[in-house]
Amino acid sequence: MDVKELCLGVLSMNEATGYDIKKYFEKSFRHFFAAGYGSIYPALADLSKKGLVECREQAQDKRPDKKIYQLTDKGREAFRQAITKAKPRHKIRSQYLVLMYFAHMLSPDRLRDIMFERVKEIEELIEWLEEGSQEDQHRGMPGVEFTIGFGLHTLKAARDYIREHGDELITGVEERQHPTTLRVA
Amino acid sequence: MDVKELCLGVLSMNEATGYDIKKYFEKSFRHFFAAGYGSIYPALADLSKKGLVECREQAQDKRPDKKIYQLTDKGREAFRQAITKAKPRHKIRSQYLVLMYFAHMLSPDRLRDIMFERVKEIEELIEWLEEGSQEDQHRGMPGVEFTIGFGLHTLKAARDYIREHGDELITGVEERQHPTTLRVA
DNA sequence: ACTCACATGTAAAGAGTTACATGATTTT
DNA sequence: AAAATCATGTAACTCTTTACATGTGAGT
Numbered sequence: 001m002d003v004k005e006l007c008l009g010v011l012s013m014n015e016a017t018g019y020d021i022k023k024y025f026e027k028s029f030r031h032f033f034a035a036g037y038g039s040i041y042p043a044l045a046d047l048s049k050k051g052l053v054e055c056r057e058q059a060q061d062k063r064p065d066k067k068i069y070q071l072t073d074k075g076r077e078a079f080r081q082a083i084t085k086a087k088p089r090h091k092i093r094s095q096y097l098v099l100m101y102f103a104h105m106l107s108p109d110r111l112r113d114i115m116f117e118r119v120k121e122i123e124e125l126i127e128w129l130e131e132g133s134q135e136d137q138h139r140g141m142p143g144v145e146f147t148i149g150f151g152l153h154t155l156k157a158a159r160d161y162i163r164e165h166g167d168e169l170i171t172g173v174e175e176r177q178h179p180t181t182l183r184v185a
Numbered sequence: 186m187d188v189k190e191l192c193l194g195v196l197s198m199n200e201a202t203g204y205d206i207k208k209y210f211e212k213s214f215r216h217f218f219a220a221g222y223g224s225i226y227p228a229l230a231d232l233s234k235k236g237l238v239e240c241r242e243q244a245q246d247k248r249p250d251k252k253i254y255q256l257t258d259k260g261r262e263a264f265r266q267a268i269t270k271a272k273p274r275h276k277i278r279s280q281y282l283v284l285m286y287f288a289h290m291l292s293p294d295r296l297r298d299i300m301f302e303r304v305k306e307i308e309e310l311i312e313w314l315e316e317g318s319q320e321d322q323h324r325g326m327p328g329v330e331f332t333i334g335f336g337l338h339t340l341k342a343a344r345d346y347i348r349e350h351g352d353e354l355i356t357g358v359e360e361r362q363h364p365t366t367l368r369v370a
Numbered sequence: 371a372c373t374c375a376c377a378t379g380t381a382a383a384g385a386g387t388t389a390c391a392t393g394a395t396t397t398t
Numbered sequence: 399a400a401a402a403t404c405a406t407g408t409a410a411c412t413c414t415t416t417a418c419a420t421g422t423g424a425g426t
Contacts, residue, residue: 032282039413062421105268140289142354154339157338162335173327226407249407
């Protein structure tokens with residue numbers, strides 16, 4: 001289940017251009033699956049070559065022609081297969097947590113900045129999801145609500161954890177870096 | 186901040202073999218940064234070539250020689266640089282949530298299986314982290330406690346969300362797939 | 371004057387995964 | 399008898415990221 005297959009998924013709902021698909025990714029999968037043009041356009045070219053999507057070109061002046069893609073029957077079937085067989089993995093790759101792990105090697109100021117920035121990012125995502133949940137484009141797609149709700153719930157948990165334990169970590173680091181002389185050895 | 190840099194991080198605490206490093210990854214970074222031999226061994230070879238680590242070989246019979254790596258001063262400095270400059274990203278790539286998003290295209294049985302499996306995986310991770318938090322190898326590393334606590338908190342949130350909203354999703358999918366004939370159109 | 375939205379793509383580099391290859395010892 | 403632990407690695411493949419390349423029109 002990679003960018004190619006998610007493109008099929010997006011196209012299973014509506015025909016779209018590469019540009020549209022990128023926007024859809026941003027709107028809907030932002031918190032669990034990101035992709036840029038550099039992976040979407042080649043993916044579409046590949047799907048086209050394999051006969052899973054077809055495209056019709058729409059001329060535009062002063063702009064590159066629009067290439068509007070739609071699923072073929074083969075593509076629809078391929079997507080069904082993909083989601084039927086895909087293993088439900090959930091991978092996290094977090095440089096942020098690596099930094100927290102090695103917090104004792106950072107200055108308390110840098111540490112504070114990182115945590116602040118992370119909380120800000122999380123809050124932006126939460127806002128984004130809350131806006132998205134009010135759109136009613138996803139009537140009839142119970143999964144949309146579920147994934148938005150899941151995102152909101154886990155992001156809030158992450159934010160709250162940092163808020164509640166961030167100072168503790170900073171204090172711990174300060175103590176380690178400047179041990180008090182008064183200590184019962 | 187990739188596997189190479191995390192290897193430096195692990196070696197900043199203790200000398201180790203590639204095999205040891207893999208085990209350390211599993212014990213400590215499992216919930217936010219996974220890596221296999223296929224990325225660790227080449228990483229060490231590369232770091233060695235760049236003079237960031239040194240290795241001494243220990244002969245063993247009936248086994249390949251052990252290669253015990255340790256940081257050089259250059260390597261120690263490189264790691265300090267890396268964590269000072271690294272952007273604190275946190276990436277999630279979740280096929281699991283993709284499947285939930287397109288839940289309406291799955292059979293309720295498959296959906297139930299996926300959620301059950303996911304909850305089981307989360308529970309295993311939680312247990313793992315709870316065991317790890319009782320080890321006292323991480324004295325003096327306040328970041329270790331923080332990352333374990335963070336993992337526990339967010340994993341529990343994820344588990345609880347699925348428990349509380351999973352049935353709702355399944356019901357929604359069933360309704361969409363077999364609409365009742367009794368409906369006020 | 372600048373940035374955002376529209377609209378397409380390529381090329382090179384970087385990273386990670388998977389399968390392969392070897393093989394004794396210990397535990398279940 | 400099978401599986402896990404110890405211990406190394408490579409090669410091929412897949413996938414993603416980043417930077418480049420091009421250009422208009424509308425809004426601030």
